[in-house]
Amino acid sequence: MKRSLFVVLSFAVLCASAQGPAALLAPDTIGAYPLSVTERFTTNLLFPSPIFRVDLGSGDVLAKKMGKTENVLLLKANRAGVRPTNVSVYLNDGRFYSFVVRYADTLTTFNYSFCSGPPRVRFSGEAGDIARLDSDAIAIVAKPGFLHAAGSDGGVRLSLRGLYTHDALLWLVFSARNRSEVEFERDGVRITVEDRHRVRRAAVQSVEVDPVMVRGGDFLGGGRRMPVVVALRPLVLARGKRMVVEWREAGGGRRVRVVVSRRQLLRARKIAQL
Numbered sequence: 001m002k003r004s005l006f007v008v009l010s011f012a013v014l015c016a017s018a019q020g021p022a023a024l025l026a027p028d029t030i031g032a033y034p035l036s037v038t039e040r041f042t043t044n045l046l047f048p049s050p051i052f053r054v055d056l057g058s059g060d061v062l063a064k065k066m067g068k069t070e071n072v073l074l075l076k077a078n079r080a081g082v083r084p085t086n087v088s089v090y091l092n093d094g095r096f097y098s099f100v101v102r103y104a105d106t107l108t109t110f111n112y113s114f115c116s117g118p119p120r121v122r123f124s125g126e127a128g129d130i131a132r133l134d135s136d137a138i139a140i141v142a143k144p145g146f147l148h149a150a151g152s153d154g155g156v157r158l159s160l161r162g163l164y165t166h167d168a169l170l171w172l173v174f175s176a177r178n179r180s181e182v183e184f185e186r187d188g189v190r191i192t193v194e195d196r197h198r199v200r201r202a203a204v205q206s207v208e209v210d211p212v213m214v215r216g217g218d219f220l221g222g223g224r225r226m227p228v229v230v231a232l233r234p235l236v237l238a239r240g241k242r243m244v245v246e247w248r249e250a251g252g253g254r255r256v257r258v259v260v261s262r263r264q265l266l267r268a269r270k271i272a273q274l
Contacts, residue, residue: 032086033097035075035112036104037061040185040250043075046113049093050122058085061101070122077103123212132167137215137229139274140164140171147264154254155180156220158228158247163260163268165234169212170268172245174228174258181222187250189214189230196242196261209235209243217247237262 037043050070054063060082066072073089082103089097097114113119145161152158155178162173178184194206209232217228230245237243243265247256 030096030098032100035087035099035101036107036109037075037077037082037101038104038107039077039080041076041107041110043107044111045073045075045089046111046115046119046121047071047073047089047091047095047097048115049091049095051089052092053090055088055090056085057087057101058083061085061087063087072121075101133213133231134215136166136274137171137213137231140166140271141173141227141229143173143271145173145175146269147267149258149260149264151256151258153256155182156184156247156249156254156256158245158256158258160245160258160260160264163265164271165268166271166274168234170232170234170265172230172232172260174217174230174245175225176217176220176228176247177225178220178222183222184220184254185250186218186220187248187252190246190248191230191232192244192246193235193237193241194244196240206244235265237265 035043044066048071051065051073054073056063060078062074062076062078064074066074071091075087080103084100084102087099087101089099091097140162143162143164147160147162150157150159157177157179159175159177160172161175164171164173189211191209191211192206193209211230211232213229213231215229216226220226235243239262241262243260245258245260247254249255
């Protein structure tokens with residue numbers, strides 16, 4: 001009897017020894033930050049260091065980095081009424097952020113900063129300062145126009161007024177006007193370099209150019225006019241090429257295209273100081 005009891009107790013001790021450490025090493029839980037997204041507005045997340053990787057729990061949420069920025073993530077719902085999901089963000093410095101994303105019909109908050117100090121946008125390959133870019137854009141808008149290239153669709157007209165080079169950037173100044181009574185909400189700005197002459201039944205070869213900054217024109221009410229500034233890294237078009245700046249309306253409605261020729265790009269005026 002004593003021997004049987006000894007065997008049972010020994011077996012119990014062995015099981016406790018095998019399971020005990022695992023039970024003691026319970027993982028710490030990491031809280032997830034709640035976010036709301038919709039298909040008509042963009043939610044902006046600003047992180048303290050460059051983004052290394054983004055993992056989406058579902059394809060119902062769209063995520064991308066803004067142009068050449070390193071620490072800004074844009075989130076948007078792919079369609080109305082998407083189910084809740086999660087988004088994981090990994091930074092270059094090893095920090096990890098987890099989000100629970102839910103759909104909302106309207107948003108009251110669009111911008112979130114996870115920086116300990118003043119929020120700063122970082123650009124790849126350069127020490128970008130969004131405040132400086134903003135002030136430069138305001139000063140450049142005041143310059144007199146000297147170019148004439150325009151495009152329109154559904155009463156919305158986008159006219160190129162000037163091209164300038166300043167602080168290692170190419171600045172395009174537009175005047176946007178909505179002659180219709182239907183408000184225009186911009187979904188994005190797409191800039192491409194493509195062949196000047198299109199051959200029928202041949203695929204159009206185009207290269208997309210990411211803007212460093214787009215200022216103005218996010219929302220254009222009926223009968224309103226406003227300036228729009230686009231900053232790019234300098235480029236020179238090869239012969240037979242042209243640059244196309246396309247404004248796209250949210251919901252896939254109107255699309256306004258402005259064609260900028262090689263000759264017009266070469267007329268860009270240098271601004272030494274602002």
